[in-house]
Amino acid sequence: MTSPYPLDEARLNNPQRFADDDLPEGSVIDCAAAQLPIDEAYDFVVIGSGASGAVAAHELTSAGFSVAIAEEGPYVRTREFKKEVGSAFLKLFRDGSFQALEGRVFMPVIQGRCVGGTTVVNSAIAWRTPEDVVDEWATQFGLGDAITMRALEPHFEALEHDLNVHAVVDEVLGGNNALFMKQAGAVGLYPTRIKRYERGCKGSSQCLTGCPTAAKQGMNVTYVPWTLALGGRLFCNYRVERIELAGGRAVGVIGSAQSRRDKGTIRLRAKRGVILAASTVQSPNILRRSGVCNRHLGQHFQTHPGCGMGAVLDQDINMYFGATQGAESIHLRASERIKFETISMNPELVPVRCPGLGVDLVRRIGNARHLAIWVTILRSQAEGTVSQGWTGRDRVVFSPTKRDMEHVRAGQVYLARMMFDAGAREVWPGIYGLPPVLTSPDQVKLVEEAPLEPRAYTFIASHLFGAARMARTATGGVVDTTFAVHGVPNLFVVDSSVFPTNLGVNPQHSIMAMSRLASHRIADAPPTLA
Template sequence: MSTRPNDGHEHAGKPHHVDDALPEGAVVDGETLTRAIDDIFDVVVVGSGAAGGTAAYTLASAGLSVGIVEEGPWMRTRDMQEDVHDVFSRVMRMSGLQMLRGKAFMPVLQGRCVGGSTLVNSAIAWRIPEDVVDEWHARFGLGTHITMRALEPQFDALERDLSVSEVSDEVLGENNRLFVEQAKRRGIVTQPMRRYDRGCKGSGQCLTGCPHAAKQGMSVTYVPWTLARGGRIFTSCRVERVDVRGGRARSVLARSATGHHVTVHARYAVVVAASTVQTPNILRRSGVRSRALGRHFQVHPALSLGGLFDRPIEMTFGATQGAESIHFRSTDRFKLETISLPPHLAGARLPGVGYELGSRLAQFGHVAVWAAQVRSRAEGTVGEAWGGGDRIRYSVEEDDLRAARKATALIARMMFEAGAREVWPSIFGVPSILRSIDEVALVDEAPLDPRAYNFIATHLFGAARMGHDASSSVVDPDFRVHDTEGLFVVDSSVFPTNLGVNPQHSIMGMSKLAASRLAARIRGGRIAA
């Protein structure tokens, strides 16, 4: 059986994609469920995003029966649309309004759907940096378990399966091209991004879901491929807890959107891949009492700048995120990248009100948006709020703010050097509109106050981190929850630190490594049913 998705063909006047042709009975839709469900599999996977989708497919490919439990719905390719509000309200946690609370509020974006955030991100593929693996060895003693030698075959397989390639010049688009040109003029090492991409059309709709199934997210790759191997997915079913009895994970207890109980038993193991925020709370509700649970939460705070140019940019065409630079990742702890925002989202970054705002919206075709993500040193916590839900506390530190300020000033100068006539830094205490490169000096002196910056958190780490010592970590180096048989965690909540690069590829590589080892243990009889 091919591991490749259907490239798409015309059917009844509409493109036909792999998520249109699923095995009968493979999807149990919690939005239409009319009775309680009780089912059993070799392994149950909680979550269908980068980590969950990868784990499920790896386990199914090893001949194991796999059940996937997903809190959100399945938005099929045929249902993709450009309207941000409609898409976000359907597939984003809290419609994209979830917040980190601390010295300042920071939005955090998480997909809550089949495919998780791979449905609505830019499919950027960065292998875990070697210096991160070295740090995990030096600080956390993971050197014999998490190594580049162990991870590289996982990345190789992912890149073959999911067609990782550099953004082609045909769909680079002006927003990305202008960034690459200006960075090179400054001597900044830069390049087009490498992405999970099979035939990108340059529609600029990554953030609302690819309408062509060209972006190789989990909902059009590993999840349907798992179902083709006999797996089953329970969508719109919120996991309440993992049933742990006698020191071993036995089943996953969930409730459908219609209120019915869904019980999914595991013969061998439960694999939790619900994200850095939701995983710790599922473990907590399941009786895990590690002192480290919910601690050491990290993010990459990200910010963006808009620039108004005389030349047309047309962000509506081209790869949503197509160019980047890690030139300053080690020295200054930030990464530069492009992001083409649709008018609905870019409007929040445009200065002015009334006529002034309207005039800038009328010139939207001449707007470029470049961004930076900070490899923050700060740590926060994840817990449960009263009445359910998630509570995240996190505040950036002064060093993080210095990195953000330096990145903002650099981007502003690059934009002016590239021909911008206005740059919008979005920092309180700095003019909302800069009209010359000389005015960027005001950014250099911007306040070191987190409330002054329009940060957003999209990359999440820690809160169930890996280590040998059960008093300071949640899972052991084999991804198993300490002192609990058959309960594994494979998402970025196990990462001891953040990365300084976009984490999806690293999450998938770690998940594939964990699932491959788990499958080998089951097949080798080292985990009994």
């Protein structure tokens, strides 16, 4: 179902206006400044406004239901996005960007905490769920005909239409992406231009700090404003403490406002259901705080750890122009469980990749126009756990396995070789135990023999899965194939915490399609009265 999107048409007709400039009056309630307490009733309450929550809210509103969205973070409008990474990290990211996975290795986690969620700060990459993954879910996890490519197909198509998915165009390819395309093609990795949700990208290379032109079709400028235009309401700066259960059914949510001392209660009652879309890290703990018990809750957490490599070349690469992530290769996804991507870092993030410190570090920063950065993304086999720490914080424990590390190392060998083939003067492997800087192709053999200890590598985790996985019975998982929590009517989980496994490709498209599929099933189901 596609709505008329009056706000988006207004923006297209007037490029000086953004979709989040003209929201319907009274549709956004900033709980940090609102009169408390609040007690309101809706058909559905959606927790989270990221990829899954925004899509679910939009579909349910389009189907004629009254919907409230509860979002923990603020609504940062397009006009408020700044180039500086520091202020963006503190304002848009969870824990001010200091969130990290625990375990054998310290692994920062990229998670947005604002209206639009991580879609505000990611590179908007669209990948349909690979068929082999859906087959694996059907055969090994018993989902059978509940989640099939055929069931997901119309949702992928609708999303691609709504969010204008297309491959990066020549005008904004940029030097970093173009070089990867050339080198990966030369070694037979069959690179492709990344498909993104985008309308009129200007190549500002600021995807990670919020798109300043609203060209990136994040939820903050698409499904959230579209939902509000259709009558939905958004409660931002509102942290949901727990889901209210009565007679064993979900009947609403209770929480408090962020950033204020008077913790007046905010209660949103749900006549038809509560839709949990707070992400893989937060959803399991909200379920726990609400009294949901299941031995799989918080288990089977998976991710895609990413490990970067930098190179200095003679020519001008200029990562500061072009698509932040514009080229990729999945040629080794099946055999080595790895995917290659480019990433163009903002000037503030470049020193993190540069080796050393002192005058040499400063001079390497001075050479940053000559820098290319490519990444190995691992489809890890390891599983972790999501729990609640003793201070109430979300705690994720995850460590890659030895087999995972062999795959990562294989990926880094490919990248080092491709960089030297491109004529790199320096390659920065970022692997402890190796020289911080490699200057000769002969030194690629050092990467081949690099240690398999996870602590020798620098990882970032950005794609999160599992921890409330789907299964036909409560003995196998937390939610059933209608996305309802086993044994708790009217409580649904629609984010990537229901995924039985990780994907090996970027997950936003799969998350949105699954959420859209779930919303249609929920909307079509007969009401279960509380």
